[in-house]
Amino acid sequence: MAYRYRCGECGFKTGWTTESEAEDRAIAHYADHHPELIPGGSVEINTKNPNSLGCLPHLGILILLLIIASSCE
Numbered sequence: 001m002a003y004r005y006r007c008g009e010c011g012f013k014t015g016w017t018t019e020s021e022a023e024d025r026a027i028a029h030y031a032d033h034h035p036e037l038i039p040g041g042s043v044e045i046n047t048k049n050p051n052s053l054g055c056l057p058h059l060g061i062l063i064l065l066l067i068i069a070s071s072c073e
Helices: 019-033 056-071
Strands: 003-006 042-045
Touching: 003 019
Parallel strands: none
Antiparallel strands: 003 042
């Protein structure tokens, strides 16, 4: 799943990445641009494909078709 953090003080937002990497980037942003404040803001979860398996289902179907094709005479 992909996560993105938005700064609560300005328009900064991280790119879509893992939760821990986005959090690290948000903390670094606060340290550089808002050193006197406690890191805050909000987190977004990519809801377009939250449980996406990528190309795994396609590869499974392809392997299954190859097995079926190789078993036919």
